[in-house]
Amino acid sequence: MQxxxxxxxxxxxxxxxxxxxxxxxxxxxxxxxxxxxxxxxNKDEITVHQLNYELSKLGNLNPEQAKMxxxxxxxxxxxxxxxxxxxxxxxxxRDPLVMQSLEAARRKILAQALIxxxxxxxxxxSDAEMTDYYNxxxxxxxxRRIYRLQEINVPVTPENVEQVKxxxxxxxxxxxxxxxxxxxxxxxxxxxxxxxxxxLPLEMLPRLHQMKDGQAMTFAGxxxxxxxxxxxxxxxxxxxxxxxxxIQRYLDNAKKRELAAVELKRLKDTAKIEYLGQFVDAxxxxxxxxxPGAVLEAGAAxxxx
Numbered sequence: 017m018q019x020x021x022x023x024x025x026x027x028x029x030x031x032x033x034x035x036x037x038x039x040x041x042x043x044x045x046x047x048x049x050x051x052x053x054x055x056x057x058n059k060d061e062i063t064v065h066q067l068n069y070e071l072s073k074l075g076n077l078n079p080e081q082a083k084m085x086x087x088x089x090x091x092x093x094x095x096x097x098x099x100x101x102x103x104x105x106x107x108x109x110r111d112p113l114v115m116q117s118l119e120a121a122r123r124k125i126l127a128q129a130l131i132x133x134x135x136x137x138x139x140x141x142s143d144a145e146m147t148d149y150y151n152x153x154x155x156x157x158x159x160r161r162i163y164r165l166q167e168i169n170v171p172v173t174p175e176n177v178e179q180v181k182x183x184x185x186x187x188x189x190x191x192x193x194x195x196x197x198x199x200x201x202x203x204x205x206x207x208x209x210x211x212x213x214x215x216l217p218l219e220m221l222p223r224l225h226q227m228k229d230g231q232a233m234t235f236a237g238x239x240x241x242x243x244x245x246x247x248x249x250x251x252x253x254x255x256x257x258x259x260x261x262x263i264q265r266y267l268d269n270a271k272k273r274e275l276a277a278v279e280l281k282r283l284k285d286t287a288k289i290e291y292l293g294q295f296v297d298a299x300x301x302x303x304x305x306x307x308p309g310a311v312l313e314a315g316a317a318x319x320x321x
Contacts, residue, residue: 052064052065054066054067054090054093055090055093055094057094057097057098057101058101060097060101062090062093062094062097066093067086067089067090067093070089070092070093071085071086071089130279131272131275131276131279134275134276134279135271135272135275135276138268138271138272138275140264140268141263141264141267141268141271145267146256146260146263146264146267147256149263149266149267150256150259150263154225155213155221155222155224155225156213156214156221156254156259156262157253157254157256157259157263158253158254159225159251159253160212160213160214160251160252160253160254161213161225161249161250161251161252162210162211162212162213162249162250162252163210163211163212163213163216163224163246163248163249164208164209164210164246164247164248164249165208165209165210165211165244165245165246165247166190166206166207166208166244166245166247167206167207167208167209167242167243167244167245168190168193168194168197168204168205168206168242168243169204169205169206169240169242170197170202170204170240170241170242170243171202171203171204171239171240172239172240172241173239176200176202177236177241180197180202180241181234181241183196184234184243190232190243190245193243194206208247212252213225214262220233220235220244224244224246227246228246229246229247229248229249230245230246230247231245231246232244232245232246
């Protein structure tokens, strides 16, 4: 069986790889120190701890998969270290964009670590909470559908957006609308995909659930006008028992968001925050709403010349 690996692998592999780092209390300190190094790359060392960390990212592997994963992951770490060494030799760590990227990654990791610490002891959802969520979300569970969707993403300007909307209302089919866009030199993108209910943005799902096959919905984004057509659908419900793992994830994540929002409000209330210069009014703005994700996956350009 062939397997493809990336730098990042599995908790189940830890027990196997840790065996490499020690063979019992009888091992002397010198030998033990040696086994902490999995590989040397010029003057740098790759430790068993680094290898274990990368292995912990893969997910749940059985022992055989874990055994197969270890060496490929170590080779990937060696390759990565060679590139890092050359990047440092080229002084890329001093490049302003690289420095900004490193700092952005550091901020993100620290913020996520705080949220994980806050929610580490979060109680699991009760059976009553999961049943309530199941009953309140038939589109995800009892009346779950698999959707075959067609989407057109149309770039618009303030000058032509109303014309595009009017043309869509006057057009009887999607093909004619696409032809009109071509005639107007509007380089839209069209594509199709098949999505289960849980793969769709939750903001979009209630509207799609009410639609029949052949019906379309529209929504606007910054500089875009999107048309989504339900080309076909199939009902495939989930029982409460089948849905439990999914519901638990939804509720766990919802509680984490709530706790994070409470903590963020507390921090804001006790912090001194100033917006300066041209950004002086930024703090008065409400938090940006999350736009429904585009359904388009592998779109083909339409109307480009």
